Structures are given as C-alpha cells and as structure tokens.
C-alpha cells in the first residue's frame with residue numbers, strides 16, 4: 001500500500017460478472033468525491049474492455065449521472081469478465097497509456113477476485129488503485145461480505161421455497177443448482193434459508209450412496225426432497241461439470257465456465273431412488289435485479305470507504321469488511337486468492353447437526369435417522 005497526494009481526476013470501472021449493488025457503489029464513490037473534494041469522476045465503460053479500446057471508452061459522471069441509480073440492478077457503466085490488461089505487455093501498455101490520456105490520477109476498480117488480480121498487476125505498474133469487493137460468489141480473500149451476495153442468496157432462497165411446493169405436490173426429488181464458482185457460500189446460505197434437505201458444495205466432494213440413502217429415507221417420511229448444489233460441486237472421484245466457453249479474445253485470460261452439475265447429479269441419482277428426480281439450474285437470474293436493502297447499504301458504505309481511502313491517499317488496497325468493521329487490505333494479499341468455505345465452518349456444523357445431508361459418508365451416516373423415524 002502507498003500514500004500520495006489526494007487525486008483530482010478519478011476513474012471508476014466495474015469488472016467481472018455484474019451483480020446487484022454495482023450502481024450503489026458508483027453513486028457513493030461519485031457523490032462522496034464530488035461533495036468532499038470536487039474531484040472529477042470518469043466512468044470507464046465495460047470494465048477493462050473499455051480501458052483496452054483505442055481510444056478508451058469513458059464518460060464523465062456528475063450528480064445527474066448517478067441520480068436515481070441506487071435501486072438499479074446491473075451496472076450503468078457495463079462490465080466485462082473477459083478483457084485482461086495483464087494478458088500481454090502490449091495490453092498492459094495500452095491500459096497504462098489510456099489512463100494517462102484520460103488524465104486519471106487514481107482508479108477505483110469494483111470487481112471480484114479476477115478483477116482484483118488485474119488491479120494488483122496495474123498497481124505494481126504504478127497506478128494508484130483502490131478496489132471494492134464485488135461478487136455474488138462472496139469468495140474474495142480478506143472480506144467477509146462482498147456486496148451482491150445477499151441479493152443472490154435472497155433470490156435463491158425464494159427459488160428454493162417455490163421448488164419445495166412443487167416437489168411436495170409431485171413427490172419428487174428436486175435438485176437446485178446455484179452459482180458461486182469454486183466457493184459454496186451461495187449454496188450453503190440459501191440452502192439453509194430455503195430448508196434444503198441436502199446441501200452440496202465444491203469444498204466437500206459428495207458421496208453418492210450417502211446422498212441417495214438420505215433422499216430415500218426422506219422420501220419414505222415426507223415423500224419429497226430438495227437438494228441445493230453449488231455449480232462447482234462434484235462427486236467423490238469425479239470431475240467438475242464444465243461448459244464450453246465461447247472463444248476468448250486474443251488478450252483474454254481463460255476462466256473455466258461452470259454449470260450443469262444438477263443434470264449430472266440427476267442422472268446419477270435417478271437409478272438409486274423410488275421417485276422422479278428433476279434438476280433446475282438457476283443461472284443468471286441470481287445476478288439480476290434490484291439489490292436488497294442490506295446490499296444497498298453495504299455497497300454505499302464500500303463506495304464511500306473507497307472515496308475516503310482516495311482522499312487519504314491510500315492506494316494499492318481493497319476495501320474490506322472484517323469482524324463487522326470497514327477496513328482495507330493490500331491488493332497483494334487479495335490477488336490470486338479465493339475465500340472458500342473452510343472445513344468446520346459454523347454454518348456447516350449447524351447444517352450437519354440439524355440433519356442436513358452434506359454428502360459426507362461418515363458424519364451423515366452417524367446422524368441419519370432410522371427409516372421409521374416419525
């Protein structure tokens with residue numbers, strides 16, 4: 001982290017997959033800077049893709065530009081989860097040249113782990129950067145809550161509630177697949193909130209016979225079952241379910257595209273159960289729509305905190321929430337890291353203790369109720 005004089009012309013971009021609350025951050029950064037030091041705020045369009053255009057695609061953000069956007073989902077600036085200024089020396093040079101041409105003396109990068117890795121690389125080249133932790137996946141190192149996660153959990157929870165009633169009516173086993181890449185936070189929290197009988201995470205490879213026994217026991221008691229599975233989950237000894245990605249641009253960094261594990265699991269489970277199995281992949285609906293009140297507040301706090309760091313001349317860092325307190329962490333610590341669900345996390349313990357199947361043979365069998373359980 002470094003300290004310099006307070007910047008007068010600040011760029012802001014949104015990188016990675018969009019998520020609810022991006023506009024709330026853009027608004028808070030802009031309003032805070034305009035009000036506190038009259039800095040000019042320049043919005044870069046489509047994330048790092050806009051910074052890699054000749055000329056860069058950017059526009060000025062004033063009070064009017066950010067008025068009324070707090071409630072809006074998505075990002076008024078656009079985003080890209082494919083462009084990468086670190087992919088080649090030419091791309092890095094172009095990004096740095098564009099920052100100079102735009103006259104920016106600092107840049108706010110609102111993004112996830114990939115965007116923070118890029119931000120760190122650019123900071124190492126001398127750019128004054130402050131990061132803001134964005135992602136529905138909640139997988140950013142050093143930060144206990146990224147904005148967007150709460151809204152995604154609310155959306156998945158509502159979906160699980162709806163799936164419960166149709167599962168009950170048709171006496172089916174219903175599998176609901178969430179996003180989250182290699183972190184199971186969305187599946188875990190929404191699975192608990194939406195009363196899933198089994199929660200399967202990328203962090204805990206599931207044992208198919210254990211899961212089948214759990215569902216079968218549940219079918220005999222309740223005649224239906226709901227499984228919530230994170231897209232990065234896999235069976236013990238199996239491989240993650242990947243989609244074919246469209247061709248990347250020449251300067252792109254390949255990020256595997258997940259999705260479809262619910263259909264794999266459905267095919268694995270069906271022969272083992274006495275009920276029909278169905279799969280629902282929730283997909284991008286989890287990223288859309290207006291942020292929850294919690295995410296509006298969190299995103300506003302994060303945006304304002306980013307502005308305060310800029311005003312203090314604190315760069316090369318990302319805003320954080322830790323122990324419920326706002327703070328910041330060096331980008332060097334965040335880059336190339338992911339925050340997955342650790343073994344023994346209190347939510348895992350609680351889930352297992354109340355009888356939710358996590359697909360783990362020994363633990364779940366020890367607590368499996370007898371088939372004639374009332």
Ligand SMILES: Nc1ncnc2c1ncn2[C@@H]1O[C@H](COP(=O)(O)OP(=O)(O)OP(=O)(O)O)[C@@H](O)[C@H]1O
Pocket residue numbers: 015016017018080081082083084086111112113114115116117118134135136137252253254255336
């Ligand atoms: N390990 C990495 N090193 C360098 N660049 C990366 C890395 N991982 C991802 N990127 C690049 O970062 C950009 C955004 O990555 P990614 O799609 O993971 O989004 P993100 O910012 O992490 O947000 P989210 O994961 O919430 O969508 C992409 O351009 C990708 O090429």
Ligand SMILES: O=P(O)(O)OC[C@H]1O[C@](O)(CO)[C@@H](O)[C@@H]1O
Pocket residue numbers: 017081112135136137179180181231258287
């Ligand atoms: O928009 P795309 O490229 O399909 O990305 C989907 C991925 O982005 C996220 O929504 C956010 O990182 C992941 O949960 C998901 O795997």
Ligand SMILES: [Mg+2]
Pocket residue numbers: 016112113114135
């Ligand atoms: Mg990411």
